Amino acid sequence: MCLAIPCKVIDIIEEDGEKYAIAEYKGVKQKAKLTLLEDVKIGDYILIHTGYAIEKLSEEEAKLSLEAWEELFKALEEE
Structure with a gap:
């Protein structure tokens, strides 16, 4: 299982023939x-x-996921 937070791509680079x-x-x-x-x-x-x-992810999928993560982070801070 992978728990990953959506990240926004801000740049695309090439190093040693690979795209990142x-x-x-x-x-x-x-x-x-x-x-x-x-x-x-x-x-x-x-x-x-x-x-x-x-x-x-689509922007909508990312938005929903990020909102859920924010709720989790907020709940953890309140503990």
Whole structure:
């Protein structure tokens, strides 16, 4: 099972012949290989697992997921 927070792609780079997304969530940036996904663009939302972008989400899917994460974080802070 993978619990991943949707991250917004802010840049796409190429290193050593491989394409990577630079994705961000709340100011934290992460580099993810794009080997498993096609047609990822700046502004897309992706899920990252072990350094790979594993799923591309619609903006609506990402919004719903991010709202759920925010509720969880808020509940944890209140404990």
